[in-house]
Amino acid sequence: MKNNRHVVIIGNGISGVTCARQLRKLDSHVKITLISGESKYFFSRTALMYVYMGHMKFEHTQPYEPWFWEKNRIDLVEGWVESVDFTSKTLHFKSGDNLAYDDLVIATGSKPNKFGWPGQDLMGVQGLYSKQDLESMESLTKEGVNRAVIVGGGLIGIEMAEMLAYKKIPVTFLVRESGFWNNILPKEESELVGRHILEHHIDLRLEEELAEIISDQNGRVKAVKTKSGEEILCQFVGLTAGVSPNIDFLKNSVLEVNRGVKVDFHFQTNIPNVYAIGDCAEFHQAPAEDRRPIEQVWYTGRMHGETLAYTLNGQATAYKPGVWFNSAKFLDIEYQTYGTVPPIWSAEEITSFYWEHSSGKVAFRLLMNKSGEIKGVNNFGFRLRHEFFDRAIKEKWKGENVISKLEKANFDPEFFAPYYLEIQKSFNAQFGTSIQTSKKTFIQKLFGASV
Amino acid sequence: MKFIQKIGILLFLIGVIAFSVIPFLGTYTLEKEQVFSQTKDIHQEKMVEILEPMYGKEYNSNFSFLSDFNTNFNSYNDALKEQALWDQVIWDDYSFPLAKASLHSPVKDQPLLFLMLSIGLAMIGGLLYNLPKYSGEPAGIKNNGIFHSAMKNRGWMGMITGAYLILFYIILYWFPAYIVNLVAMVDPISILLSGNPASQWFLYGLIYTIAILVMGIRMFRKYRGNKYQQLRTASVMFFQTAFAFLIPEILVLFNQPYFDFKNIWPLDYDFFYAYQIDTFLSGGGVGMFMLIWGILLIIIGVPVFTYFFGKRWYCSWVCGCGGLAETVGDPYRQLSDKSLKAWKYERIIIHSVLVLAVVMTVLTIANYFSGFGLLGNVTNQLHSFYGFAIGSAFAGVVGTGFYPFMGNRVWCRFGCPLAAYLGLVQRFKSRFRITTNGGQCISCGNCSTYCEMGIDVRWYAQRGQNIVRSSCVGCGVCSSVCPRGVLKLENDSEDGRINELPIIIGNDSIKLNA
Numbered sequence: 001m002k003n004n005r006h007v008v009i010i011g012n013g014i015s016g017v018t019c020a021r022q023l024r025k026l027d028s029h030v031k032i033t034l035i036s037g038e039s040k041y042f043f044s045r046t047a048l049m050y051v052y053m054g055h056m057k058f059e060h061t062q063p064y065e066p067w068f069w070e071k072n073r074i075d076l077v078e079g080w081v082e083s084v085d086f087t088s089k090t091l092h093f094k095s096g097d098n099l100a101y102d103d104l105v106i107a108t109g110s111k112p113n114k115f116g117w118p119g120q121d122l123m124g125v126q127g128l129y130s131k132q133d134l135e136s137m138e139s140l141t142k143e144g145v146n147r148a149v150i151v152g153g154g155l156i157g158i159e160m161a162e163m164l165a166y167k168k169i170p171v172t173f174l175v176r177e178s179g180f181w182n183n184i185l186p187k188e189e190s191e192l193v194g195r196h197i198l199e200h201h202i203d204l205r206l207e208e209e210l211a212e213i214i215s216d217q218n219g220r221v222k223a224v225k226t227k228s229g230e231e232i233l234c235q236f237v238g239l240t241a242g243v244s245p246n247i248d249f250l251k252n253s254v255l256e257v258n259r260g261v262k263v264d265f266h267f268q269t270n271i272p273n274v275y276a277i278g279d280c281a282e283f284h285q286a287p288a289e290d291r292r293p294i295e296q297v298w299y300t301g302r303m304h305g306e307t308l309a310y311t312l313n314g315q316a317t318a319y320k321p322g323v324w325f326n327s328a329k330f331l332d333i334e335y336q337t338y339g340t341v342p343p344i345w346s347a348e349e350i351t352s353f354y355w356e357h358s359s360g361k362v363a364f365r366l367l368m369n370k371s372g373e374i375k376g377v378n379n380f381g382f383r384l385r386h387e388f389f390d391r392a393i394k395e396k397w398k399g400e401n402v403i404s405k406l407e408k409a410n411f412d413p414e415f416f417a418p419y420y421l422e423i424q425k426s427f428n429a430q431f432g433t434s435i436q437t438s439k440k441t442f443i444q445k446l447f448g449a450s451v
Numbered sequence: 452m453k454f455i456q457k458i459g460i461l462l463f464l465i466g467v468i469a470f471s472v473i474p475f476l477g478t479y480t481l482e483k484e485q486v487f488s489q490t491k492d493i494h495q496e497k498m499v500e501i502l503e504p505m506y507g508k509e510y511n512s513n514f515s516f517l518s519d520f521n522t523n524f525n526s527y528n529d530a531l532k533e534q535a536l537w538d539q540v541i542w543d544d545y546s547f548p549l550a551k552a553s554l555h556s557p558v559k560d561q562p563l564l565f566l567m568l569s570i571g572l573a574m575i576g577g578l579l580y581n582l583p584k585y586s587g588e589p590a591g592i593k594n595n596g597i598f599h600s601a602m603k604n605r606g607w608m609g610m611i612t613g614a615y616l617i618l619f620y621i622i623l624y625w626f627p628a629y630i631v632n633l634v635a636m637v638d639p640i641s642i643l644l645s646g647n648p649a650s651q652w653f654l655y656g657l658i659y660t661i662a663i664l665v666m667g668i669r670m671f672r673k674y675r676g677n678k679y680q681q682l683r684t685a686s687v688m689f690f691q692t693a694f695a696f697l698i699p700e701i702l703v704l705f706n707q708p709y710f711d712f713k714n715i716w717p718l719d720y721d722f723f724y725a726y727q728i729d730t731f732l733s734g735g736g737v738g739m740f741m742l743i744w745g746i747l748l749i750i751i752g753v754p755v756f757t758y759f760f761g762k763r764w765y766c767s768w769v770c771g772c773g774g775l776a777e778t779v780g781d782p783y784r785q786l787s788d789k790s791l792k793a794w795k796y797e798r799i800i801i802h803s804v805l806v807l808a809v810v811m812t813v814l815t816i817a818n819y820f821s822g823f824g825l826l827g828n829v830t831n832q833l834h835s836f837y838g839f840a841i842g843s844a845f846a847g848v849v850g851t852g853f854y855p856f857m858g859n860r861v862w863c864r865f866g867c868p869l870a871a872y873l874g875l876v877q878r879f880k881s882r883f884r885i886t887t888n889g890g891q892c893i894s895c896g897n898c899s900t901y902c903e904m905g906i907d908v909r910w911y912a913q914r915g916q917n918i919v920r921s922s923c924v925g926c927g928v929c930s931s932v933c934p935r936g937v938l939k940l941e942n943d944s945e946d947g948r949i950n951e952l953p954i955i956i957g958n959d960s961i962k963l964n965a
Contacts, residue, residue: 014894044893044894044895044896046893046894046895047893047894047895047896047897050895050896050897053594053595053596054594054595054596054597054598054599054600055594055595055597055598055897055900055932056598056896056897056900057598060896060899060900061895061896062896063894063896063909063910063913065790065791067791166595166596196589199589200589298893299890299891299957302890302955302958303957303958303960306955306958306960306961307958307960307961310960310961317960317961318960319960320958320959320960321957321958321959321960322956322957322958322959323957324957325889325890325891325956325957327891327893327935327936328935329934329935331589331591332589332590332591332592334934334935334936336891336935336936383888383936383939384936385888385889386888386889386890386891386956386957387888387889387956390889390956390957411886411888411936411939412939413677413678413679413927413930413931413939413940414679414940414941415678415679415682416677416678416679417678447678447682448678449678
């Protein structure tokens with residue numbers, strides 16, 4: 001490799017930034033450039049909602065202070081790439097500037113899905129993904145919005161509903177499925193979240209789809225029409241029916257793309273020295289049994305970036321994801337998952353244990369295979385330890401063993417209600433096991449919250 | 452906002468306005484007998500003579516009274532100073548007791564009425580505003596609108612609040628004679644508790660305690676469903692009310708030394724001053740117990756408790772300064788500076804104060820045991836410098852007055868020598884840490900934003916590293932505001948507590964430490 005090699009990364013989201021940082025740790029000489037038209041400094045996309053709700057200012061979402069980039073000699077370029085000349089290894093910017101590279105990393109993330117709904121480009125209609133989306137939403141909802149409609153029941157949809165609720169804007173939430181996020185969550189969990197959405201006075205409409213968005217005389221949304229024929233007056237529409245790779249500027253080039261940029265497990269595209277990571281990359285095959293060819297999660301983006309940095313440093317490293325994990329927060333209810341918990345399963349292959357607290361806001365699910373080994377867990381309304389489940393799932397612990405050690409897996413703050421006691425009792429009752437339930441300490445009995 | 456909350460704000464404002472107007476009420480007439488009874492024997496004769504022109508004269512305001520007092524008093528002292536007759540100069544400040552004695556005001560006549568109108572109304576207003584908060588909403592973290600608030604984001608309301616607090620502290624520490632009306636107003640309560648009339652410190656202690664109680668109730672509302680926050684708030688409310696406010700006064704009632712059993716040197720910087728030691732030694736069994744108790748806290752209490760629980764056992768569960776910061780100061784916690792630069796300043800300043808406090812105390816003790824032969828009165832000047840610069844200006848004016856500008860832990864973070872001592876133990880020999888939950892961090896920044904000590908919690912959390920920092924007071928708010936369940940305050944074995952090269956769990960591609 002030549003000494004003054006130039007690695008250029010398009011996109012400064014979590015994938016691109018992790019790749020740049022990791023590469024700098026491995027190689028102090030390589031020249032690294034990070035390009036973004038969205039924001040000069042890396043920020044946490046997942047925190048945009050908190051800026052809207054006044055929990056934070058935008059600069060609080062930036063994990064590194066401005067001096068960090070200079071100190072680590074990561075050059076930041078602000079601009080939008082219009083096209084890539086793969087033969088001459090040059091990027092062409094919308095501004096007319098050019099930039100040459102030796103290695104190119106495409107990490108351009110996603111864009112909100114639009115499915116060709118009539119009126120989807122009207123004023124007052126938008127998704128929520130980028131910093132510009134946040135700014136647009138702030139100005140569009142500043143005043144004069146008496147009702148908003150959100151289309152699509154995923155994580156961004158519920159975040160948008162929470163954001164609008166902060167502005168006291170009533171929300172109608174159109175969800176195509178029969179339960180909230182039930183393409184990911186099993187029935188009971190989906191219902192738990194559904195109840196909580198209603199508790200927040202959000203008008204949740206299940207099995208309801210958008211037919212068209214209706215304009216007023218100024219080209220701004222004034223209503224939506226649903227497939228069941230209802231017309232809902234509204235001044236703002238959030239489109240949150242998923243995201244897809246943001247690679248329009250690469251279409252019709254020599255680069256092989258499908259929905260995303262096609263890559264192998266080394267993130268190598270069909271062109272030498274060109275790689276793709278994060279939301280915009282599409283693997284030829286899914287990287288694991290429980291994974292999809294396109295991975296659109298913060299954590300996977302980080303792992304892609306981390307892994308590719310080794311390859312870029314000359315240590316060819318294949319992407320090998322470990323035990324799956326994810327998390328989210330649905331209004332006030334936190335959710336974590338470890339391992340594999342599909343929305344549905346065959347009772348012949350999988351045994352499910354489900355416990356729900358009488359409040360209906362705390363729940364735990366454990367899936368086991370037929371030999372009783374843990375496949376995965378979902379937990380709602382309380383916290384569990386990543387390290388514990390990563391190990392239990394890797395080492396194929398028996399479900400009974402996991403439950404007996406559940407106190408060690410607890411990650412709730414001190415003095416919180418010890419839900420693991422109830423879970424242990426409930427497991428014993430359901431499976432006829434005789435797991436010794438954990439003992440409360442004296443201090444816990446005296447001061448702690450009770451289940 | 453609910454109607455009842457609006458009433459609450461109205462009552463609170465009326466109370467604050469009454470509190471601010473009361474110092475200007477009434478008239479001042481000084482009598483010779485008052486000077487006799489309020490001055491020390493050695494000064495009686497001179498003071499009676501100096502203040503001769505003032506007797507029987509009615510002054511319409513504290514300003515005119517004190518201006519005349521100062522003119523007479525200073526002309527006497529200045530003449531002596533010019534002749535360098537230092538031993539004849541009267542160094543004692545009699546303005547406060549004489550102003551209080553010569554005061555004639557409706558406040559003095561009906562103290563309880565005015566107490567209700569000012570502090571009472573403000574307290575009721577505060578309760579009416581805080582109690583209905585979040586009713587009808589599900590429990591959960593409610594930081595909505597904090598950065599859109601003029602009060603909590605250095606807006607005009609924050610500026611006014613800060614300015615008012617700073618002014619209050621300046622008057623309290625250096626010009627108490629101007630607020631004798633307020634002190635007279637709380638006389639009945641002081642007499643009830645200790646049998647003595649109030650000083651400005653009693654007034655301050657009363658307001659301080661009420662503020663912690665009312666804003667503690669606000670914490671109960673804000674952190675509903677969060678037992679950790681509820682318990683530690685209840686704890687600081689208890690320690691302030693019982694240990695800092697009531698017990699010392701009641702000790703005085705029973706002719707014992709005034710003593711706060713939870714105040715620890717070097718925060719309690721005058722613990723080893725000669726007059727304190729003399730008080731303990733002449734205080735019989737109780738006095739001796741206080742001296743031994745105080746020393747045991749320093750040499751055994753701090754290291755042992757901090758080893759098992761981290762410095763939080765003191766800073767966010769027991770301490771009075773911490774108690775105020777965690778209740779009254781909670782709305783401002785997000786204003787602390789998280790930059791690396793601020794951390795550098797923090798370490799230099801707080802450890803300098805610790806060194807200063809230790810040096811001062813060692814000299815004081817050495818001087819005491821040498822029968823003041825070693826340094827004579829030099830330690831007194833050191834004491835007055837420390838009392839002025841650190842005890843009053845830093846801890847009070849900056850420490851609390853700057854809440855709305857620099858967050859609620861300015862003193863605890865940059866100044867408190869006890870926090871520095873606890874922090875050294877916490878950093879190097881403790882079971883306490885904030886554990887990061889594997890790879891679950893999404894770098895959102897809520898933890899760092901709401902860290903009152905200005906720790907960039909996210910820096911550690913996003914790389915899967917435990918947070919072990921000397922400044923962490925263990926308030927637990929980072930864990931409370933985390934949307935993904937990433938942070939947990941724990942006391943656990945020392946193995947693996949500090950992991951300098953963490954691995955983020957979940958990526959099996961890489962086997963090396965990152």
